[in-house]
Amino acid sequence: MSDHGLRTYDSILDLLPSAENPTPIVRLRHIGGFQHAQVYAKLEWYNPFGAIKDRVAANLVRDAEERGEKLENLVEPTSGNTGIGLAMVSNARRYGFSATLSKQIPLEKRTALRLLGTDLVELDDDLCPMPGQPEGAMARAAELGERPGWTELNQYANPANPQAHFLTTGPEVWHQTAGAVTHFVASLGTCGTITGAGRFLKLQNPEVQVIGVHPTDGHDIPGVRSRRALALTDFFMPDEYDDIIEIGDDEAYALCQRLHQEESIIAGPSCGLALAGALRAIPDEPGVVAVVIFPDNAWKYLSSFRRHLPDLFPPEEAAPAPSNPFAAHLENAFVLAEHGPDVIDVQEARRLLDAGVTIIDVRNPEEVARVAIPEAVKLPLPELSLGSTDGLPEDRTAPVVTMCAAGVRSLYALLLLKAQGYQNVKSVAGGMNAWVAAGLPTGQPVG
Ligand SMILES: Cc1ncc(COP(=O)(O)O)c(C=O)c1O
Incomplete structure (x- = not known):
């Protein structure tokens, strides 16, 4: 029998988070220089497969199984993390898994997917798959999902995506702050996180401020979408959020680096993005308790760091020696x-x-x-x-x-x-x- 207290598990899937087994929240002590506000980072790489999207992958599959769908092979358009989650849930469940994705996704993520046994269909698409693109990852997955024995769960349109956060992320934040949370901040991709967790928190206390953070057009932060792309995103519900903040790549990557050095937190780029937005929005006042979602850690993004934090790479390694x-x-x-x-x-x-x-x-x-x-x-x-x-x-x-x-x-x-x-x-x-x-x-x- 799995036991969260002993952290002894019968199945890797039992490690998936819930109010009884939340991912940690850790107070930020230095960045932001807050005197009164308590600002916490919720570390989503404590999910069993390394990212916030494990919640979504597990819930998409659970929901389809409970609706009686006969699952054999899954195909999904993904910017990486949902693919990794679905690949691992599929492995545990003995389903086949194929992912359609952009060639712009960092090599680390594409290699990871192959390591997990995923059949990759790589396309000329935006970093984050966009709806309405006839040759993009979404259209391709829809097409492949029509084959007999294949199912596309489609995180972009499936209510089981925000529901995953309504059922887990939101309740965890509420319990972990003993209901004292005043601000909830998340970066915006499919918007499953902000919409699902935001709805749960506002049901508990309508005063909770729900704040979304997105990058600029032409950004280079995997997993998130610019405002133009968000306009085409099913779960982007701007009327339900209290603030939406735009952050540039430079600021997000600089903050990502500072998180490692000043807070000892191994944050990925979209954590830097979310925190940069949080620093603009959160007032340094007594009683303020903010939780910022940190979707995954840094290790999948070395090729992104090479572009945005070139000082990390010694000159001889800054760019691979040209063979040609x-x-x-x-x-x-x-x-x-x-x-x-x-x-x-x-x-x-x-x-x-x-x-x-x-x-x-x-x-x-x-x-x-x-x-x-x-x-x-x-x-x-x-x-x-x-x-x-x-x-x-x-x-x-x-x-x-x-x-x-x-x-x-x-x-x-x-x-x-x-x-x-x-x-x-x-x-x-x-x-x-x-x-x-x-x-x-x-x-x-x-x-
Ligand atoms: C690294 C990363 N950050 C942020 C997000 C955005 O989360 P959501 O899709 O729930 O809006 C994602 C989603 O894929 C992600 O992979």
Whole structure:
């Protein structure tokens, strides 16, 4: 028999948290310099598989089983942690598991998923899967979930996601603070945490302040979403939150580093994000008891730290030694282009299209066949890289716009076109995925 007191368990799944077996909350003693307010971090890497999403994975499966669904193989779009949780619950339950996810997810998480036996379907998608993207992780998982013997539980739309937090995270916070909690702060991804736990806490005491924290557009913090992406998220319920705060990557990563050094807490990047928001929102007053959710720890994010905390890496390890110097130059040019003035959003692309500018769609023909901008010139990247300029303006001073599925291949196309002498090239951030998500016109592709 499992016994939380002795911490002796019959099954790994019995370690999943509950009011009787909560993940710890730890008071922050230094950062923030609070004199009166008590600010606690809730350390979610004490979940059995290392992140807050273990709660969701377990509840998605429990709910489906209790509804009598016959589960054999699961497929899920994930930014990593739900996939890790579902992979391990599936292993314990002897289900098969496949995850659809963006190639931008840190290598550590993708490797971890493979270690757990997951069949990975890697796609050109946003860091966090976005709804409405025809070639994204969500659409792909929905498609794969239709096969016989497969089920997509879909954390983005399944009420068992916020319910996991209503049943566990919320009650734990309430009990751990003996009902004294005044502020609850969480970073925003699917919004399962804030919506589920927030609802529970407000039912106990409507005065509890529920505060959401999100990153800026184009951020590099796995697991969370910018305001633009949140607008398309089913469980984002802004009317139910008391405050929503935007934080930039630099601030989040700097705070993540300080948490290790000043509080001895092995926080991951989204903990830094949540805490940065909390520091803005929490008044330093007597009686204030704040709990900030720390979704997972740092160890899965070394490749993110390499980009945001480069001082941690000795110069010889700051970037792997290039085996092919040309590839390294291309990579540098890519990074420069990615953050340079030649990246435009879909609305600007639409304006240029209307003004008669050539849009070059560099996706492959199967992708184009699914959805495309009719007026765009179709020139797949492999052909462009072999030197083809079919359909492009002869005048190399004429403006041209490159477009792909998610904004990565179009940047390579931009570099290739510039190398061929095109002087005015722009690349569309988010590509067709963003175009479709913005409701811009598509039609039967031509040519
Ligand atoms: C590291 C990390 N932080 C924050 C979140 C956001 O939590 P939620 O999806 O409940 O909003 C997630 C969700 O995947 C996550 O993996």
